[in-house]
Amino acid sequence: MASKTGGFSVRGLREWLEAPVAEGATAGRTKLNALRGAAARITTPLLPDDYLHLVNPLWSARELRGRIVAVRKETSDSVTLVIKPGWGFDFKFSPGQYIGIGVLVEGRWHWRSYSLTCPPDWTDPEHKAKRLISIAVKAMPEGFLSSHLVNGVAVGSVVRLAAPQGGFVLPEPPPAKVLFLTAGSGITPVMAMLRTMDRRGVVPDVVHVHSSRTADDVMFGNELRELHDKHPSFTADLHFTGEHGKFALAELDERVPDWRERDTWACGPIGMLDEIEKHWAAAGIPDQLHVERFEIERSATGEGGTVTFARAGRSLEVDGATTLLQAGESAGVQMPFGCRMGICQTCVVTVTEGHVRDLRNGNERRAGDKVQTCISAAAGDCTLDV
Amino acid sequence: MAITDIKAFAHLTEADIETLGQELDTIRRDVELSLGERDAKYIRRVIRAQRVLEAAGRATLFGSRNRWAWLAGTGLLSVAKIIENMELGHNISHGQWDWMNDPEIHSTSWEWDMTGASSQWKRAHNYSHHTYTNILDMDEDLGFGILRMTRDEEWKPINLAQPFANLVLAALFEWGIALHDLDAAKSQLGIPKDQWFSAPTKDFLRKAGKQVVKDFVIYPALTGPAWKSTLKANASANLIRNLWAYAVIFCGHFPDGAQKFTEEQFENETQGEWYLRQMLGSANFEAGPAMALMSGNLSFQIEHHLFPDIPSNRYAQVSVKVKELCDKYDLPYTTGSIGKQYLLAFRTIHKLALPDQFLKRTSDDAPETSSERKFAGVTLPAMPSLPAGSEWLAEHNWAGVDPVTGERRGLRSALQEAKVALKEKALHEKAVLREAKASLQEKARQEKDLLQTKAGRERRLSRILRRNR
Ligand code: FES
Numbered sequence: 038m039a040s041k042t043g044g045f046s047v048r049g050l051r052e053w054l055e056a057p058v059a060e061g062a063t064a065g066r067t068k069l070n071a072l073r074g075a076a077a078r079i080t081t082p083l084l085p086d087d088y089l090h091l092v093n094p095l096w097s098a099r100e101l102r103g104r105i106v107a108v109r110k111e112t113s114d115s116v117t118l119v120i121k122p123g124w125g126f127d128f129k130f131s132p133g134q135y136i137g138i139g140v141l142v143e144g145r146w147h148w149r150s151y152s153l154t155c156p157p158d159w160t161d162p163e164h165k166a167k168r169l170i171s172i173a174v175k176a177m178p179e180g181f182l183s184s185h186l187v188n189g190v191a192v193g194s195v196v197r198l199a200a201p202q203g204g205f206v207l208p209e210p211p212p213a214k215v216l217f218l219t220a221g222s223g224i225t226p227v228m229a230m231l232r233t234m235d236r237r238g239v240v241p242d243v244v245h246v247h248s249s250r251t252a253d254d255v256m257f258g259n260e261l262r263e264l265h266d267k268h269p270s271f272t273a274d275l276h277f278t279g280e281h282g283k284f285a286l287a288e289l290d291e292r293v294p295d296w297r298e299r300d301t302w303a304c305g306p307i308g309m310l311d312e313i314e315k316h317w318a319a320a321g322i323p324d325q326l327h328v329e330r331f332e333i334e335r336s337a338t339g340e341g342g343t344v345t346f347a348r349a350g351r352s353l354e355v356d357g358a359t360t361l362l363q364a365g366e367s368a369g370v371q372m373p374f375g376c377r378m379g380i381c382q383t384c385v386v387t388v389t390e391g392h393v394r395d396l397r398n399g400n401e402r403r404a405g406d407k408v409q410t411c412i413s414a415a416a417g418d419c420t421l422d423v
Numbered sequence: 424m425a426i427t428d429i430k431a432f433a434h435l436t437e438a439d440i441e442t443l444g445q446e447l448d449t450i451r452r453d454v455e456l457s458l459g460e461r462d463a464k465y466i467r468r469v470i471r472a473q474r475v476l477e478a479a480g481r482a483t484l485f486g487s488r489n490r491w492a493w494l495a496g497t498g499l500l501s502v503a504k505i506i507e508n509m510e511l512g513h514n515i516s517h518g519q520w521d522w523m524n525d526p527e528i529h530s531t532s533w534e535w536d537m538t539g540a541s542s543q544w545k546r547a548h549n550y551s552h553h554t555y556t557n558i559l560d561m562d563e564d565l566g567f568g569i570l571r572m573t574r575d576e577e578w579k580p581i582n583l584a585q586p587f588a589n590l591v592l593a594a595l596f597e598w599g600i601a602l603h604d605l606d607a608a609k610s611q612l613g614i615p616k617d618q619w620f621s622a623p624t625k626d627f628l629r630k631a632g633k634q635v636v637k638d639f640v641i642y643p644a645l646t647g648p649a650w651k652s653t654l655k656a657n658a659s660a661n662l663i664r665n666l667w668a669y670a671v672i673f674c675g676h677f678p679d680g681a682q683k684f685t686e687e688q689f690e691n692e693t694q695g696e697w698y699l700r701q702m703l704g705s706a707n708f709e710a711g712p713a714m715a716l717m718s719g720n721l722s723f724q725i726e727h728h729l730f731p732d733i734p735s736n737r738y739a740q741v742s743v744k745v746k747e748l749c750d751k752y753d754l755p756y757t758t759g760s761i762g763k764q765y766l767l768a769f770r771t772i773h774k775l776a777l778p779d780q781f782l783k784r785t786s787d788d789a790p791e792t793s794s795e796r797k798f799a800g801v802t803l804p805a806m807p808s809l810p811a812g813s814e815w816l817a818e819h820n821w822a823g824v825d826p827v828t829g830e831r832r833g834l835r836s837a838l839q840e841a842k843v844a845l846k847e848k849a850l851h852e853k854a855v856l857r858e859a860k861a862s863l864q865e866k867a868r869q870e871k872d873l874l875q876t877k878a879g880r881e882r883r884l885s886r887i888l889r890r891n892r
Contacts, residue, residue, distance in 0.1 A: 079641050081633045082534035087527075088478065091471055100526060139524075144463030146524040197526075375550035378697070380731050382518035382530040383550055398452045406524055407531060 058084055058098070069124075073098065094195040095123030101198040106164055108192055111256045115175040115222065116187050117154065121167060122198060128158045128168050130201035131209075132229040133302070133329070137199025137405070138172065140182060140190065146197065147182045148405025152226035152329075153201060154257075156233035173256060175222035205302065205329035207233065212300040213241050216293060218313060220248040220284070220305030224256050226329055227302060231264060231271075240268040244293050248305070250279045286316045297322055304329040342418040346370045347389060349423065361386075361393060361410035361421060370423060372410060379412035386410055391419030424786055424794055425559055425575045425683035426703075429696050431795040432682075433703070434833040435752060437693075443752055444695030450744050451730050454737050458522055465736045466520050466528060469510055469716070477503035480660070481642065487652035500660035502717075505667050507536050509719025510735060516541050517549055518732040539601030540630040543623065547607035553731050557676070557704035558684045564676070565683070567592065567603055571775045573683050573792040574785070578778045585776035596665035601631060667717070670765055674708045675724030677768035679790040680757035681706040701728035702745070707758035714761075715739065725756065753833030788845065798841055 055070045057077035076085040089096035095104060103126070107119035120138075122128075130136075135152045151172040160166045176187040207230040217227045224247055234240045249255045252275070261273040274292060276284045289296050297320055303313045310328045317326040340357025349370040362384055365372035375383030379397060385407050392403045394416040401416060402408045410421070426432045430440060480499030486492035512535030514520070520528045534541050547563070555561035559575050566572040570589060571582045592599050608623035609616065638657040643650035675681075682703045692700070702725055710722035715738075721727055723738035726745055733741065749756040758764075771791045774782065784790070788797040824831045 078633075079637060079645070081637050082536055082630075088474055091474060141463075144458065144460040144523055148524075375546070376554040378554070378694075380553050381549040382516075382521065382545070382732065385518070385521070385531050397448070398455045400455070407521065407529065409518075 057081065069098075095121075098124040101126055101200065103170070103196050103198050105190060105192055105194045105196060106169065108190060111173060112175075112254055112258075114187060114254075115173060115256050117171050117173045118186065118190070119161065119164070119169055119171045120196065120198070121164070121169050126170075126198065127200060128170070130157050131206035132156060132233040133206040133226045134201040134203040134229075135226065136170070136172065136201050137197075139197030139199075139405070140186065140194070141196075142182070142185055148197075148199075149182050150199075152203075152229065154225050154228045154232070156229060156236045173222070173225045173228070175256065203329070205304070205327055207302070210239060211241055214295070214299040215241060215243040216296055216299040216301040217243065217245040217247070218301060218303040218305070219245070220309055221254075222256065223303075223305030223329070223331065226304055228257055228260075230302070231261075235264060235268070240270050242270050244272045244274060244299070246274045246276060246284070246289075246292060248276045248278055248284045251277055286312060289316075297325075300325050300327075302327045302329075304331065339417055340414075342391070342415045344368075344415050345390075345418075345420040346423050347420050355415055357394070357414050357416065358396075359414060360396070361408070361413050361415065364415070365410065365421070365423065372423060374411060377411045379409055382409060384410045387422040389420045389422050392416040393419050424796075425573065425685050425792050426794050427685045427687040428795050429684070429688050429692075429699055429703070432793075432834065433699055433752075433754065434837055435699075439752065440693065440695035440699060442695075443748065444693070444698050446748055447698050447729060447745075450741060451733060454730075454733050454741060455522070458734065462734050462736060463523050463525075466515075466523075466734070469506065470528070473503055473506045473511060476500075476506070484642070484653045484656050485646050485649060487646065487649045487656055493652050493656055497656040497659050497663075500656065501663040504536060504660050504664040505717055508664055508668055509671065509721065510716055511535070511719075512537065512541065513719045513721075514735045516545050519734045521732070522734075534630075536634070537597045537601070538631040538634045539597065539604050540626045543604040543608040543626065544600065546611060547604040549731070551607060553728070555689065556701055556728060557682065558686060558689050558700075561686065561689065563603065563607065567599060568606075569599075570772060572677055572771060574775060574779060574782060574789055575683055575685075575792055578775075582776050586773055589772050593666050593669040594662060596669040597661070601627060670761070671718045671721050673768045674761055674764040675705055675721050675727075677771055677791065678706045678757065678759065678764040679767045679771075680755060681791075683792040698729060701725070702749075702754065704728065705757070706764060707742070707756070708761040708764045709758060710761070722761075725758075749835070751831070753831045753835045755835045755838060788841075798837055 051071055053074075054072075055074040058070055058073045073085050077083075080088060084099050086097040086099045090099075090102075095102055101122065101124075103120040103122040105118055106121045107117075109117040109119070111117055130153060133152070135150045137148055137150050139146045139148045141147075151174055153170055154173045155169070155171040159169055159171070161169050174183050174186045176184045203226075205226055211230075211234060217230070219227050227245065231243075231245070234243070245261070247255065247261070252258065255261070255275060258275075261275075264271055265273040278284065293299070301313075301317070303310060303326065307330060310330055314323070314326065314328065317323050341355050341359070343352055343354050344361060344364045345352040346365055346368060349365075349368075351368045351370055353364050353368040355364045362372050362374055362377065373384050373386070375381035377384075387407050388402060388404055390404050392401055392415075393408055393413045394401055395408070396412050396414055402413065410423075430437060433440070435443070476499050480496050480501075480503055483492055483496035483499060487496050512533065515528055515533040516530050516535070518530035521530050523529075526532060530545070537544075552562055552564040557565060559565065559573070566576070569592060570585055571578065605623055605627045606616070608626075609618075609621060612621075612623065614621045614623065638661065639654060642657060643654040646653040684700055684704065688696075688700070705724040705728040707725050708718075708722050710718060715722050720735035720738045723735075723742050726733075726738040726741045727735075729745065730741065746756055748754070759767075767790070775791075782789075786792050787794045
């Protein structure tokens with residue numbers, strides 16, 4: 038309704054009402070925005086959410102949040118986390134996408150990304166048919182957070198969420214012939230695709246070749262078997278590296294003779310993906326291949342590295358003693374700064390990839406952390422949001 | 424002239440200052456590495472408490488036509504505003520809680536309940552004030568541009584109005600800060616002072632507008648018939664918060680013993696000297712836990728200036744170690760009751776309203792500012808365990824570590840001894856003066872007598888002459 042009465046429009050009023058919450062919200066627009074905006078005028082400089090989430094942590098549209106409602110063991114070292122998102126979460130993601138999740142451990146929030154394993158708009162009968170999401174996490178030997186999530190996270194914990202993203206997705210409708218090539222926890226985004234196809238009842242000709250060390254290590258093993266039995270067009274082909282060694286791509290011709298005709302989605306360790314890419318390129322069909330490189334959860338690789346300044350589109354090789362501020366300035370990037378000695382916080386920027394180290398105490402910071410560039414140096418390759 | 428050479432003033436060698444700096448670095452590292460769940464809980468608890476207090480205050484004011492409800496509501500709101508300003512806004516904007524990586528409790532996103540925009544404040548305060556602490560002409564917080572707080576600054580006739588300006592500043596502190604920060608933001612962007620409308624001004628107006636509308640329009644309007652009393656309550660809560668914030672800031676920087684420095688000192692400053700400047704430039708006041716919370720732990724101003732981004736709840740613990748270092752290096756640790764600290768600042772404000780010719784001390788040995796020259800010409804007692812006239816003593820004068828007792832004689836002893844010596848000198852001067860005065864009087868008397876006799880003689884002579892005529 039765009040009824041105008043003497044320069045006064047309902048839309049204008051609405052925009053005015055929503056203005057205070059328009060900036061702060063990372064979550065999508067909710068129906069309550071006008072109300073929240075009006076309330077923001079009396080809670081200024083805070084948002085009403087700052088009060089509301091004291092009552093219920095999920096009542097915040099300032100930021101996406103969720104609550105872990107179930108932790109289900111998948112294998113000995115992996116779990117599925119079922120999360121009920123709070124206000125503003127968009128359940129219409131594409132199967133194969135990942136979300137950012139922030140978990141509080143010892144007073145500090147840690148950010149990681151994990152693939153969603155559920156179909157869009159998923160409801161779980163166990164939870165009163167509320168819309169939920171799920172991710173699966175495998176504990177990595179050095180992975181601080183993944184170990185925590187697998188072994189220590191409590192049902193009921195509140196987590197922060199970042200909206201689903203990523204281009205490793207299953208198109209709709211899916212292509213007629215599909216090949217999934219996964220290994221280890223690389224199965225997680227593919228699981229969302231399989232579940233979506235199953236739920237929609239549209240399962241084309243799909244072959245899934247999955248590698249894991251032993252049969253017990255297969256995440257979602259039972260479900261793969263069930264899907265295999267339920268849908269004649271779906272073949273789950275498991276390969277156990279403990280017995281047969283690494284899956285050799287040369288075997289593809291034998292196991293999936295028509296692989297060249299299929300649209301392929303591959304996810305797993307970087308080495309495997311590199312080989313696959315080469316193989317597909319050699320076959321002259323690189324655009325039939327979609328790969329997802331999981332960021333490996335590991336600690337800093339060392340001293341120095343290539344620092345990339347994402348927004349400025351520059352990068353520079355530096356040693357482990359050069360501060361990120363110096364690096365940026367010598368690359369001609371407009372870096373914010375004040376004291377240049379770590380006290381004023383003027384120079385804070387977000388690390389979007391890789392690791393950096395706080396030179397004052399050696400603390401490691403990684404993607405998702407905000408760091409003071411004047412006292413931090415690269416610990417391996419890293420990317421900054423500036 | 425204020426301190427131009429902090430090494431000489433502190434009675435420390437370059438190496439001493441370097442080790443002192445390393446020891447302070449260790450304190451910082453220990454705290455940083457031990458931060459965890461308990462600290463995070465602390466700040467979240469304070470935030471929760473503050474919001475409950477504020478909500479309770481605002482709610483109570485709906486009944487503010489009743490005197491008791493007015494008092495209770497105003498009290499709650501004042502306390503809420505004070506905590507919000509001091510323990511939350513100030514400290515979070517300093518990045519003290521950035522380690523939690525919590526986007527909602529982060530220096531880059533926090534906005535406070537004051538008229539000034541926190542982005543502008545961060546520039547002026549976190550950067551300018553904390554980097555250039557107490558350096559003449561560089562730290563604009565030194566008197567906030569309207570008060571002469573040290574006799575290093577030249578007296579101007581306007582300073583006569585200082586007692587009044589002080590009252591205005593105290594009552595409207597948030598506005599003082601906001602305008603001060605706006606100026607800083609403009610000068611940083613190279614916008615001329617007299618250009619009124621600019622991007623920083625817009626930011627300022629937007630923020631101040633929201634604040635004013637909230638406290639003076641929306642809330643009163645919401646309480647309907649109680650609008651008048653709510654408005655008064657909101658104004659009172661802001662006033663109380665302003666007075667308190669002002670008092671805390673003044674107690675942290677302007678009591679005697681909080682030193683001032685010159686650009687010369689700053690020019691080639693090492694990290695250790697930076698620490699030392701923060702330590703000597705700030706002052707604490709004694710506070711229990713409640714008072715510490717209400718002052719945003721700025722009762723530990725010295726610790727805050729040494730480590731502005733360490734979580735405030737740790738300052739108490741840090742202060743124990745800082746005091747130990749002060750003992751070790753024989754450095755002063757300026758503190759006192761809040762009343763005493765404020766009175767000292769108050770005295771300076773009023774004293775320095777007067778031109779210098781009315782003041783006795785110079786900027787080298789005044790109570791509010793001194794310099795390394797203060798110790799020149801003051802003869803101090805030799806170290807007791809040293810044979811008088813030994814080489815070592817000659818070389819080091821009287822500073823350093825006594826090789827026999829292992830005790831260090833540094834600034835703190837020097838200040839005490841200088842105080843005694845200065846007192847003695849003053850006494851001596853007084854005595855000399857008294858003597859001089861006495862002898863002058865004596866001389867005057869004699870002259871008078873002489874004159875009288877002379878006059879008598881003349882009178883007699885003239886009588887004789889008249890008779891003989
Ligand atoms: S520039 Fe001041 S903290 Fe980095």
